[in-house]
Each structure stands twice: as structure tokens, then as C-alpha cells.
Amino acid sequence: MIGCRDEDFDMDKKHIAMFISSLNKGGSERVLVNLAEYFYGKGYLVTIVTQYRAESEYGISSGIKRVYSEIAEGEIGRSRILNFVKRFRKLRGVWKAKRPDLILSFIGKNNMMALLTSRLLHIPVVVSVRGEPKEEYYSKALRMAAELLFPLADGVVLQSRRSMDFFGVSVRRKAVVLPNSIHPAFMKEPYRGEREKKIVAVGRVDANKNHRMIIRAFAALAGKYPEYELVIYGEGELRSELIRQVEEMGLQERVHLPGSIDDVAGAIYKASVFVLSSNSEGMPNTLIEAMALGIPCISTDCPCGGPAELIINGENGLLTEADNWEMLKEKLQKIIDDVELARKLGENGSKIREKLNPDLINKKWETYFHQILA
DSSP, rough: OOOGGGGGOOOOOEEEEEEESSOOOOOHHHHHHHHHHHHHTTTTEEEESSSOOOSSSSOTTTSEEEEEOSSGGGOOOHHHHHHHHHHHHHHHHHHHHHHOOOEEESSHHHHHHHHHHHHTTTTOOEEEEOSSSHHHTTTTHHHHHHHHGGSSSSSESSOOSGGGGGOHHHTTTTTEEEOOOOOOGGOSSSOOOOOOEEEEEESSTTTTHHHHHHHHHHHHHHTTTTTEEEEEEEOOOTHHHHHHHHHHOTTTTTEEEEESOHHHHHHHTTTTEOOOOEEEEESSSHHHHHHHHHHHEEEETTOOOEEEEEEEETTTTTEOTTTTTHHHHHHHHHHHOOHHHHHHHHHHTTHHHHHHHHHHHHHHHHHHHHHHHH
């Protein structure tokens, strides 16, 4: 286990432990890291507990402690039950050793583990569902476990009002909706000049993000708009497959998948259109950030309702059906052809900077934690 000794902590300050699988470069991980940095900057003691270290992770300030809760490779046996017991004891041992004043857990089974391993330790636990609840709790057993365990939490944080419908009354009674804040890198003034002939998407390249939908829509428009290109930023298991698809279409000079990059804000700042094509989302950071930059945005209307809570269709962005590339093609063509509409969508979209200003949203999280601790 990597971390600090208990005597390193100044117990006059509140100590917040944040639990997630890893700090892999994804939306939920970025939100957790942003919160960790905010609370650390405000003088709190912060420990991030992860099961493992991913290959490509977000960096954290040196003063934020990092602890690993996964059992060592030599401890893993053939019995899944015994392995679970070992993991349970290891994580419970972390809470006993560090004695945080509050535990914040992110995503799926992590929320259940945080609740179970902290029982009778008198540490308040806040669990947070970061995506579509039906996706995070995809089986009947997981849904039953969530209904049984979530009422034990001191707080439940959801991403959208629509996601409340997934849970029963006992959970909804203690649940709050706390939106994601805009990363400071995206709080710059929107670009006012002529935009680049570039359609962009940002996110993990996997089945749920459904970048195939964007590629098909773009392919249908490529002949009519030869000056435009499509750039999809992000890593994932489908990246190589999508590159092959683009090559088979003969669009390798027009469609690019450069992988993950550090300066996303700089790369998409002057783009003509941003597209979110996911089949399901919670409150998508990439959409929030693109809107904040004043880029005209199109998003699928995901079941959880996050994009629909951000976009008023036709006013500050356009909503389109999930997995409907033909409708997406029409929306793209609409923005490309109608300069005044594109200007209006971008300008109105950038007003999200006022609503989701990081100082405002982070303060809401802090106030909520104070209520839990009181």
C-alpha cells in the first residue's frame, strides 16, 4: 500500500477520502481529481483511494495522498469469494488506518464496497452515480443491492433529475443532483473569429460513445463539404477498428483519430461543430466544456437526461436521437449551412460558464459535505 503515515495528518483539518477504481483519463475520474484539487487547495486533507494505477492517468498535487486498495498479485487465489473477502478486509483496513471524516465514492460497485467496508466505523459515506443508473447497475442483482445499500449512505449524489426515477423513495429522499463544474482550462473567452472547417468529438473510443455514428454521418456529407474534416480525440479499445473503417471508406485524409492529447481545449477551440454521440451518459464533461468554449454543439438525447438538461434544443445546441446517423447528418448540415444559427447556438451555449463555474459548483459540493458532517 502506498500512502502516508497516520501521524502525517493534521487532524485539526477535515480529512476527505475519495474512492474510485483508478485515475484513468475519463470523465468521472476527472471530476474526482478536480474535486480533490479543490478541497486540497482549500486546506482540507485529501486521500484518493484507488484499486490500481492505470496506464494513463490524471496527475494530482503532491500533497494529495494516494492509497491502493487492491490485493497483491500473490494474494489472488482461485476462489472468487475468498478474493472478495481479502479485498473487503484490505479496503476496510484503509478506512481504519486513515480515519477520514468523510468518504466520497464514485461509480457502480465501488459505491457498494465503500458502504459495506465502512459499516460501524462511524465514517459518513457519500456515494455518487456518475452515469446512467441502468448502465452502472446493469443486472437485477446489482439493482437489488443498490436499493438495499444506498439507504445506508449519508448522502447520494446523482447527475441529473431524470436519474432519480431509477431509485425508490428511500434513496430519492436523501439524493441530490450536483452538476459537474467546468474545468478551468475551458473557462477562456469563446473564439470570435472565423471557425476552422473542423467537426470534433472527444471521449473514450468505445461502443457506448458510438463514434461510428459520427463517422457515418460525416461520410454522407464529405462529398458536399470537401473542405471539412472530422477529428475524434480519445483512446479506447475501438480506436484501431475505427481507423480501419475510415481507411476502407477512403476518408483517411479527412477523418483523424489522434488518440488522447493534453490540451483538448486548445485543439477544439476554433472548431465549427462539436458532437457527442453517446448511447448513454450522465452529465457529460466534454459537452459542457465544448459549450463553454462557444462551439456549436450537437448531442444525442441520452436516456439519463444529462444532455437534455444542458441543451435547450435549437437555442444553445441541438439534440438528436441516439444511434441515428441520418438524423445527425441533418443536424450537422443545418449548422454548416446556417451561419446565423451556428453563431446563436455557440453564443447561447457559452452562457453555461455562468451556471457551471468551477468556484460555484465546487462550493456546492463543499456546502453539501458540511451538511453531511453536521
